Amino acid sequence: MALSSSFKADLTCSVCLDLFEDPVLTRCEHTFCRRCLLEFWNQQRRNICPICRKICPSDNLPRNRALAGVIDSLRKEQDAQVCPRHEQKRVLFCRDDQELICCQCRDSQEHFSHKIIDMKEAMAEHRAEIENTLRSLQDRRTKCDGLKTKSEKYLTRLQEWARQTESQIKNSFRKLHVYLNDEESCLIQQVRQEERESSRKLQNMTEELYQELSALRNNIQEIERQMKDNVLNLKGLKDIQVRLARTLPTPVLIMHKVPFGKFSGPMEYRVWKRLRKLLDTVPAAVTLDPETAHPNLIISADRTSLRLADTHQAQDVCSKISLEPCVLASEGYSSGTHYWEVEVSGDRWALGVSSRSAVRNGRVSLTPQNGNWPLTFRNGTYECFYPLHSQPATGKPERIGVFLNLERGYLSFYDAADMSHIFTVPSKSSEQLYPCFVPPTSGKTMSLSHSL
Template identity: 30%
Template sequence: MDAVELSRKLQEEATCSICLDYFTDPVMTTCGHNFCRECIRLTWEKAKGKKGRRKRKGVFPCPECRELSPQRTLRPNRLLTKVAEMARQHPGIQSRDLCQVHQEVLKLFCEDDQSPICVVCRESQEHRPHRVVPVEEAVEEHKLKLEGDMGHLREEMAKTEKLQTREQQALAEWQEKVRKQRQRIVTEFKKMAALLVEEEQRLLEALRQEEQDTTARLQESMVALEQQSCSLETLLLRLEDCCTREPLQMLQDMKKPLDRKNSLSVQYPEATPISLRTVCRVPGQIEVLKSFQENVVPDPATAYPYLLLYESHQRHYLSTPPDGTPCSKDRFLAYPCAVGCQTFSSGRHYWEVGMNLTGDALWALGVCRDNVSRTDRVPKSPENGFWVVQLCKGKKYVPPVSTVIPITLTEPPSHVGVFLDFEAGEVSFYNASSGSHLHTYAEPVFPGPLKPFFCLGVPKSGQMVISTVTLWVKG
């Protein structure tokens, strides 16, 4: 008898025929059959209520042979208790080695269902048409398949480990690159900070020297004019005194004052220019501002009727109202103005406006409240909802605030940059070509949403270019 068959026999002997599990507290009836104490008790309890099954009270039939046995004669089977415990612990006795249906050893393997079966299953209608082989043959066949699969999996594992190593190296390399880049950023910004400090000191020194030179010339001119004024005043007093004397006395005394008057050389010094040559130019500032750049486009629906808008990419004029058509409430009627399509109520925004100007150019640009008057001629000042700079007669940049001294430019800017920091309440203007700062408005808080603002003066002012749209006044 082989080990499998021996295990099967041991399992059969240690199994209760009622619960089909290993014995628990086995007892023996008078007929010699064994059952779990609880199993036989429950079986006989059910039999109590059935008539015709018992001849005497307290006597019950054996579930195996039907022989009557008194309930009080059940004897504990300690040997079988040990056998059942051994069966539970024996590694060779596993329920998976037996057919769950027929309790026979699983000696065959069904290739169609890919499952082990017993010899009884083999003859069943379900498995009769299937390809069935002995377990040993199936094991050898599937071992070969599994070895092939394992070989493939080992190859995949090797590839995975190789890729894992590669990714670990890439991670380490990436972290090193980030570390170096972080250090480079810190170093370069330190250098830039040092350069900015040096440039700040250079500009301040240049401004100090310019202030000193211009102040000295102005003071020298003032001293000379003061001295000349004193000489003229002294001579004037003498002449006035001479005029008050007696006629003969006047004629005798006037020679000296007249000689002095004729010898007096009155000089009027040229006006000392007070336009600043030192400009506030922060290296790299325009590049930083361009990180906030917006694609600002003028809104044709708001444009003055004779303010033409030409779209260069699409090569056509944007809509203007035909003659005789009532204008909308959004259209400017007082000045050749327009506002942008965008409305800003938060954040930082930057845009540039190109200039193709004539010598008599008149224009203004910046931001305005979205609800400014379109029909009234009002000064373009913050009090009226405008934060703009203006160019008058081609060279003078005038912020429209009475307390601000106009800025005289050597050359009108060809590109003006506008930077809006809504939360900070600031609008700044820059010469986008040279990077120099022109003017900044600072408010505690803006009163509401703002729009980009564009305005041209007389038809001969030239053109203004915003993104892909060109503006000019129809002549």
């Protein structure tokens, strides 16, 4: 690489008159090789700038990193143009070995019989190839820059999503913790109150029984004395008989009134029943809209179940190009979060969300490109078309949970038996989205669940 005299002067140390080696910057903003500057100071016996003669502290010599980088790149380029074996400039091109060589290499045994041309001639011959390669590299760099930008963007979105999800989890469990702690404290207070009241009754009864025992001992002793002395006291005997006719207090009656069942039994289930009132997301009471149903579908009177009337007319559900017989729900959503559950059976069914414009005469194309986001099931495998992927079902699904989060723009599917996750897909739409149902091709029923 040929350097202009002015550019070379900028890269040359004024002490050694060569390219900078480990360039450092003085306080007066002049640059020298570190070794040259230290040797100059040692010769002068004082720390002065070789150019302006100003005093320079020896403990303040920062490395000129920008200049060092330029010189390193320049040296690498110059080294590539010098033959490492003969230390001569490479000015020739060996066509056989496709490499630059020096004049001494040309005369060596290694290249003696090879076709050698001048480097400028080789550059002219290969200019088109070099320019094409350069353009390819520039295009690849542009693509890499775009991918890097997207990667950084997605990384930021991922971090934001993780923080939002973490906050949502904490808020949800905080609410559950508060409720459970309050419920626990309330039940414990009720148990303690019941213990105090029942204990007081039992203590009063114990005192009565103690007094009764004392009276009985006295009566027994009195009768035994009278029998021994042949003394007859009929009035006293009548009083004793009246006392014996009284019913003794019994702890069984008190214990029978203690509400053991209130504080035992299926405690977790009872608490869960009450906890449902706090849940933001519970199965919605979704109903079917007969006006959107395909003529081959039979909708129940309460609009909560559907099935195919004629299975011979059913097409292959889960086909990406066919239109499947379907029905939409009466309820449409444009904001918020919504959850519903569907009881499924058989094979070759689909469910998810759809826009009204995606339904044509009671049929729908099972692709997001057509405004439909479905989960399909066939041959023991779940399938989702955005993006296209599939996974085997762990068992025969009986109830599927569908969660639509329009605030964050995604749709999730779960096996409602244990709430294990199946798929989550993006579901952003400018239209209202409606729950959509395609029943099994076997004619079995698909039903909407309205209770846990």
